[in-house]
Amino acid sequence: MATFLSLREAVATNVNNGDAVAMEGFTHLIPYAAGHEAIRQGKTDLTLIRMTPDILYDQFIGMGLVKKLVFSWGGNPGVGSLHRVREAVEQGWPRPLEIEEHSHAAMANAYEAGAANLPFAVFRGYIGADLPKVNPRIKSVTCPFTGEVLAAVPAIRPDVAIIHALKADREGNVLLEGITGVQKEAVLAAKRSIITVEEIVDEFGPRNANAVILPHWTVGAIAHVPGGSFPSYAQGYTRRDNAFYINWDPIARDREAFLAWMKTNVLESTPEAFAVHRRQAA
Amino acid sequence: MNVAVSPSAAVTPTEMMTVVAARALKNEDVCFVGIGAPSAACNLARLTHAPKITLIYESGTIGTRPSVLPLSIGDGELCDTALTTVPVPEMFRYWLQGGRITVGFLGGAQIDRFANLNTTVVGPYDKPKVRLPGGGGAPEIAAHCGEIFITMAMGLRAFVDKLPFVTSMGHGEGGDHRARLGLKTKGPTRLITDLCTFEPDPVTKEMTLVALHPGVTREKVQSQCGWPIKVADDVRETPAPTAEELEVLRDLHARTRKAHGV
Numbered sequence: 001m002a003t004f005l006s007l008r009e010a011v012a013t014n015v016n017n018g019d020a021v022a023m024e025g026f027t028h029l030i031p032y033a034a035g036h037e038a039i040r041q042g043k044t045d046l047t048l049i050r051m052t053p054d055i056l057y058d059q060f061i062g063m064g065l066v067k068k069l070v071f072s073w074g075g076n077p078g079v080g081s082l083h084r085v086r087e088a089v090e091q092g093w094p095r096p097l098e099i100e101e102h103s104h105a106a107m108a109n110a111y112e113a114g115a116a117n118l119p120f121a122v123f124r125g126y127i128g129a130d131l132p133k134v135n136p137r138i139k140s141v142t143c144p145f146t147g148e149v150l151a152a153v154p155a156i157r158p159d160v161a162i163i164h165a166l167k168a169d170r171e172g173n174v175l176l177e178g179i180t181g182v183q184k185e186a187v188l189a190a191k192r193s194i195i196t197v198e199e200i201v202d203e204f205g206p207r208n209a210n211a212v213i214l215p216h217w218t219v220g221a222i223a224h225v226p227g228g229s230f231p232s233y234a235q236g237y238t239r240r241d242n243a244f245y246i247n248w249d250p251i252a253r254d255r256e257a258f259l260a261w262m263k264t265n266v267l268e269s270t271p272e273a274f275a276v277h278r279r280q281a282a
Numbered sequence: 283m284n285v286a287v288s289p290s291a292a293v294t295p296t297e298m299m300t301v302v303a304a305r306a307l308k309n310e311d312v313c314f315v316g317i318g319a320p321s322a323a324c325n326l327a328r329l330t331h332a333p334k335i336t337l338i339y340e341s342g343t344i345g346t347r348p349s350v351l352p353l354s355i356g357d358g359e360l361c362d363t364a365l366t367t368v369p370v371p372e373m374f375r376y377w378l379q380g381g382r383i384t385v386g387f388l389g390g391a392q393i394d395r396f397a398n399l400n401t402t403v404v405g406p407y408d409k410p411k412v413r414l415p416g417g418g419g420a421p422e423i424a425a426h427c428g429e430i431f432i433t434m435a436m437g438l439r440a441f442v443d444k445l446p447f448v449t450s451m452g453h454g455e456g457g458d459h460r461a462r463l464g465l466k467t468k469g470p471t472r473l474i475t476d477l478c479t480f481e482p483d484p485v486t487k488e489m490t491l492v493a494l495h496p497g498v499t500r501e502k503v504q505s506q507c508g509w510p511i512k513v514a515d516d517v518r519e520t521p522a523p524t525a526e527e528l529e530v531l532r533d534l535h536a537r538t539r540k541a542h543g544v
Contacts, residue, residue: 026341026370027356051370052418073418077354078317081415089413101402104340105379105422108371124379127420127463128398128451134407148464178361179341205495210367233358242353243543 002172002216006226007271010194010221011037019159020070022049022190023056025232026181027077027240031164032056033228033274034196035082036266038162039063049158051107051182052077055231055248058084059266062258064094070156072104076252079245083252093255097245103134106153111153111182114189161190165214166237167204168197172216175204178235180212187214196225198237198278225271227278238278293523295435295476297531298495299327301523303433303474304531305385310337313385313425314378319433320387321351322534338383340419342368349442349543351534359541374419378426386427388420388450388470389434392442393507395488396459397432397452397470397480399424400445407447424450429468435476436506440453443509448530453487478503479520493518 005013015021015038023031035056047068048057054076060066074085088097102110109121122141132138134152141152163183165176174195176183187193195214200222204213225239228266231244251261265273293301296319303323307313315324324339325348328335341356345365349523352360361367366375377383390399391414401420405411424430430452434440452470453459460469472490473480477498480489490512491503496519504511523531 027354028341028358030362071416073416075415077356078352081413086413088411094368098422101416103417103421104370104419105374108374112371112375124422124425126421127415127425128448128454128460129424130402130407130448131417131421178358179343179356179367181341181356182370184369185371212369235358235361240353240357241543242357242541245353246542 002168002219002222005221005223006173007034007037007196007223007225010223010261011043012193014160014192014221015043016159017043018045019163020047020049020109021160022156022158022186023162024050024183024186025051025179026165026179026227027199028179028181028232029164029176029229029234030040030054030056030232031162031196032226032230032232033162033225033271034162034194034223035060036269037271039065039176039266041119049156051104053082053085055082055245058082058252059262061085061088061097062094062252063262066097067095068098068100070100070102072102072107076245076248079249083249084258100137101131102138102153103131106138106151107156108182110153110156111185111189114157115185120152120154122150122152140208156189158186158190160192160194161186162194163187164196166197166234167199167201168195168222169201172219172222174214174219174222175207175211177208177211178217180210184212184214193220194223195219195221196223196228198226198228200224225274227274227276228271230274230277241277285336293528296442297523297528298520299433299435299474299476300496300531301527302479302520303431304330304527306431306472306474307332307335307385309334311384312338312382314338314340314383314387314427316387316389317352317355319389322531323352323433324387325534326527326531328333329534330527340373342361342370342373344377346367346487349537351538353542374422376448378419378422381426383426384428386423386430388423388430389431390449392440393434393444393473394442394445396454396456397473398445398454399432399450399480400447402447402449404446420450424452425465426467429471432470432473433475436474436503438506438508441507441509453482456487457485477506479517487511490514491517493520495520496522519533
């Protein structure tokens, strides 16, 4: 049931050490402010789940808060590698990182299976590819009708899903538009959820035909955090800051530069700091 | 307009690769676009000879017409200009696995002679020398698009005799390997590089040199390839970019740099 909370309270009461956490967003609506709050609160030993871990997960992993990453493509889109992820995998710094790797199709299907309360997802996948040789959670099933052998992966069922959305109304219904990613599936698959929103409104008003609406009784905590997806974006509210993604590369390459950046911009900052990006874009 | 450019117009190898890839696309294609050279090629095709091509990005945007190249597959520009935008699970289930995409564009860190690709690791999987971003959509793009075009710059670290890891299958071990695994799609039909174009041998499926870009020799291609290349009987010379192709491509890149604030 939707409950309006401060971001600090939402994270404190919904994220526990050791949880499996899915902070989704397919380039669009990545919940940076909520992620930063979890980093500030030192939530640790996390299993992070996401199709496309980007800078936000680089930050969690570089801060040593993650024991396992479940993913299908881990990079800085259009720029290159995630250097904190690479150092954790290649050197074990600041701690070794266990990985469970899939393809996009597998994870998208696995979220749907989670939302649909099924134990696993079935799809025509991984044909001729090596991932099934290194990931024991990729298995196969035989179609009982045709005999075709298909790929199977376990449903994703996070302890908590965290997303950023455009609007909540006062009842706690949530709306997002634009590139809708796997956010609906992640929330419906998870035991608990935190949703940060750009705006709280009396009425949603006119919306796009492909708008995603999560009814209030399917969501958990809602926190009002304008600009909360920066440097990702919120369709119609803020723009993606492509220069930020490009400029992140040299920061993440260097341990000291990374830690200094995190101290200033995350550990000593607040959710309110994100609002400035909303104003600049308006 | 179809005017040949004067040699003084200094075409870069990357521009040459992009132009050749763009020419391979047709108006009626429904194309799964990746970021980087494929995105430039697909949009160059749309802005020149194939204005009605349907471009699909894995973020869910269908029929998108960006005025600048996106930095990532989910930039807002793609959604703003799309015919429709669908959720990501639907993109992979109905559109890709459903067999509704004619051409998929792929690239990778490494490729072998049968156009299998590696974007996962260099070195052992459990103790990698280099951890790469991973497969993303590629394993299923390679399987389910009608055919695959690959764009990659040549070099000895990229064109390797044996892949440490197969992220996405091209022609596997060659011959009828794809068909034996139940695949009905063609797999890689073109490998377009900064120096030349390869196409699979009709029987063995080994990638075979069929066209050299202007000024490039077979020896130069061989020097950048980690296996002894197979050469077609009649190797063509790639026609140089036209003035229009170059102008549109360069304008697109200039707009893109400005839009990304760098």
